[in-house]
Amino acid sequence: MKILIVEDEIELQQVMVEFLSKEGYILEVAANFSEGLEKISLYQYACILLDITLPGGSGMQLLQSLRERGDSTPVVIISAKGSIDDKVEGLNLGADDYLPKPFHLAELLARIKSAVRRHHNHVDNRVIYKNVVMVPDDRSVLVDGNVLQLNRKEFEVLYYFIIRPEKLVQKSLLAESIWGDAVDQADSLNFIYSQIKNLRKKLRDYGAEVDIQAVYGVGYKLV
């Protein structure tokens, strides 16, 4: 899958490229408005990551011209502006998601995946790892074909794991992405631990072949 990153901050661009290419994506970059405009007019992408403040123009204009041409490629706005007006304007112009900087790279990946998934709602969107199947569209989890009942938060936790099996999921990502600002840093270690413990128990009880392992001091990974 090919992703276009329109971002003028070269270092940030490189970080995203490095991370997403490890996730199996093919990346193209544009560092300014005209480059971005050229690429979105010439090529098709699975997803476009769009910064708002660009040399030579605004990401909003790029989004507008894309949508005016009837192109419905999923667009995730990544902005440091953090302004609510920008979020509203971006979503009104047809952006699929809005991610304020700074963000967790794993969060970016999750947003890309769900934007792409929503875009292709007619294809098979199941996420499968070992004998666990997640169906994000109807928020269900199957273990060996049996429905595993998870509450919404547990589902979201599992989703962050299953989109990146065998890879580190930082506990701060889980705390910030799923519980927002509710969880204090000081509580998060304990809190996330107990949430993971419950989830592990449920997975085990249903005979899932997957397990969540602790990575000391940092987070967990699905194995």
Add this chain to the structure above:
Amino acid sequence: MAVSIKQYTMRYVMIAIFAVMTVWALLFYAYILDEVYDNADDGLRNQKINILRAVYEDPSILELREYGVNEFRITPLADTVFDEKNRFSNEFFYMPYDDEDEPYRLLTTMFYGPDKNTYLLEIRASTVERDDLIIDLSTALLVLYIVMILSIYLLKEYIFTRALRPFKVILKDLNDYQVGKTTAIAPVDTNVLEFQNLHQHITSMVARNAAVFADQKLFIENASHELQTPLAIAVNKLDLILEDEDVLSGVMAKIADTKVSLKRLIDLNRSLLFLSRIENRQFVQNELISLDALTDELLDNFLDIAEHKGIQVDVEYSATLHVKGNRDLLAMALSNLIRNAIRYTESNGTIRISIHSNSWQIANSTNLGALPESYIFNRFYKGSDSMQSNGLGLSLVRSILQITPGGGVAYHFENNFHIFSISFTNS
């Protein structure tokens, strides 16, 4: 004391007209009196000629010693220096009709009779009573004054009400004016030059403000952008390191700790940005928000952590609370208060949220006693547990409630409960 321009002008018009009329009345009185005497004197002179003629035709007239029907008397004079000059004077004579002394104009002169003797001739004519004249004149002038004031008042009411209409429109527009929201003042239909000027100046002021405001907003946002970008790069580079399987676990833990510190920096930056934007009133406050629903929505994130800490959360909905304001800001305010309550409640403690028709209250049990009410809302106030807090949470809450129409926040301590109440006067 401030008075309206109508009263202000009226006061001066009344004083000015009164002064002008008083001076005018004195002059008019003098002029009228002068004219009356002049008239009487002419008559007396004429009568003198007639009498002198009559004396030469009929010397018996020289015998008229008393005023009678003739209104003159003749007195023979002896050993007097002859002086034929006419002397006029005002005298009082008894008038039977009025049964009192009445003013007369008196002409006194001398003449040689047909017998070559000197005679004194006095001719009188009843004349105007000065005090009556003064009273009449004053009454007339008073009536005129009242009529004038009354008509000026009515005229002024009409004219001012009409003329000030565009002014009132401008005032209303100014009252509704909000920096960052109002981009232009509605045109005013007037042909009064001053109001046209006023409107023109205000219009250009509004345009200037809008430009300054946009500049400032851009500046704050750019500053935030400039800060957030290096932070984002730092955080994401640490993410990349954490992805590396070869990194030793001790190093990974330290990197994760570094990220925690960076997260605090990011939050601080974001809070400061919000505070300055709130205080610059850069948020539109026109959404109708149900605080009941918002509370439920926020609690969804908080209940897990509360449960984890063994804190009981009770929500009491005694009325629905709809508030006009900014949804994101109010969510931030409520979530700051809920987070604080969870943070500072001991294990097995209780949090009570109660929603009333015009207030939202959160109470949490504590063993630590009351907080210093006077400065907990200050920026960078930190309680005993400063590690978790950037000291801006309550300050943000207060700023948010200050810009929410009719909003306010207060703290009090009761029965070992910290109680924060958000109130809305116009909900």
